[in-house]
Amino acid sequence: MAERPTGPPCDEPAPADVLGTVMADGMRQAGGQGFGLPLDSITLERARRGDMRAFEAIYAAYAKACYNLALRILGEPAAAEDIVQDVFLKLMDTIGGFRGDAPFGAWLKRMAANATIDRLRLDRRQGVDDPEALFATLGAVDPPADAVVDAWTLLQRLPARARAVIVLHQMEGYTHRELAELFGQTESYSKSVLSRALQRLHATLEEPSSTPVGAPVIGHV
Amino acid sequence: MSEYRFPFDPPASPLLAGLPEFAPDPALWTRIADARRRQLGRRRFARAGGSLAAAVLFAAAIVILPRPAPVASDPATELSAWLQQSQALEQEWSRLEPSPEAARGLRSPLRRIDAALQAAYDRGASDEELAPLWEARSKALRAMIDNRQDAVVTLRI
Incomplete structure (x- = not known):
């Protein structure tokens, strides 16, 4: 089972200062959230010149989105933090090449997703090409012994590749074609993995002994 | 591409909508x-x-x-330069010489050089051999022109 993150939970609605455009002074104006948060041109320009305060403002705005993307797929806080560090170090080197023809958050999200999938590839156990084989190692659908079931736990019971497909498709808006490219597989592979993963999740939910999901039962302290 | 879309709609699975968010x-x-x-x-x-x-x-x-040795002049270039100079001097000489008869006598130094040049060309001599001959011809022509100009000046005086 993947390690449960020990960082502070952010289940509540994002505080007001997390929403909006990242401004040059590190403050934010109303806008989006997570990777959808727009980046103002002054901060972008300062970052292109290597201003660490601008990078810090970008980090403050997008680090959590990067971290959660990686964490949901990798399941390990330390690995997710490594991904955030790698992504931001790479960002500092490559932001000069960001042309601005796509939203900044989307560009960063792609870097984070690629870094996370690269990390998955390092683990040969996750390199299963056959969707059936991917799920074969899992046991029968059964509720946990302590009957404590939450969304995080259920997601982490899936193989890492399945988690990646679910998170990227269902939460980050990747298409099956993009997932196929990302994994070097066919679209039908991505569709099959997604279908099986969702089936697996919903089967667990339908177990009578499972507690309702949606909010973690155990506080993430 | 996905980077152009931000799916803020709730995920298809209600389970995923309930996923907690953690801070690094x-x-x-x-x-x-x-x-x-x-x-x-x-x-x-x-x-x-x-x-x-x-x-x-x-x-x-x-x-x-080691410092590079002085670059040796290219024989072809040297030959071409002497040939052009010789032709220019020939034109200058022709403007000075009043009559063909007098010219024949004055050009006798050139005849030996021209014969040597012709013999060199006949045997397919290299540029390195030809260049000194053309140089000699140019110098001979220059001397002839200088002598002729001095003679004209003397006669005028």
């Missing part, structure tokens, strides 16, 4: 900034080392390597 370790930015400083420091060191090595190599090359 508050010290992570400090670690990233430190790593960046180390990265930049290493790069500056590598650049400085590279520049120093290049400077040392350059200095060593100046001191150690």
Whole structure:
């Protein structure tokens, strides 16, 4: 089972200062959230010149989105933090090449997703090409012994590749074609993995002994 | 591409909508900034080392390597230059010489050189052999022109 993150939970609605455009002074104006948060041109320009305060403002705005993307797929806080560090170090080197023809958050999200999938590839156990084989190692659908079931736990019971497909498709808006490219597989592979993963999740939910999901039962302290 | 879309609609599965969000370790930015400083420091060191090595190599090359020998003139170029000069002097001479009869007598030094040139061309001589002959011809023509000009001046006086 993947390690449960020990960082502070952010289940509540994002505080007001997390929403909006990242401004040059590190403050934010109303806008989006997570990777959808727009980046103002002054901060972008300062970052292109290597201003660490601008990078810090970008980090403050997008680090959590990067971290959660990686964490949901990798399941390990330390690995997710490594991904955030790698992504931001790479960002500092490559932001000069960001042309601005796509939203900044989307560009960063792609870097984070690629870094996370690269990390998955390092683990040969996750390199299963056959969707059936991917799920074969899992046991029968059964509720946990302590009957404590939450969304995080259920997601982490899936193989890492399945988690990646679910998170990227269902939460980050990747298409099956993009997932196929990302994994070097066919679209039908991505569709099959997604279908099986969702089936697996919903089967667990339908177990009578499972507690309702949606909010973690155990506080993430 | 996905980067153009931000799916803020709830995920298809209600389960995923309930996924908690976690914040990274508050010290992570400090670690990233430190790593960046180390990265930049290493790069500056590598650049400085590279520049120093290049400077040392350059200095060593100046001191150690033998100086290049003077570039020998290209025989073809030299020949061409003497040939052009000879032709120009020939035109100058023709403007000075009043009569063909007088010219025949005055051109006798050239005849030997022209014969040598013809013999050289007949045997397929190299540019290196031809160039001195054309040089000699140019100098002979220059002497003839100078003598002729002196003679004209003397007669006028």
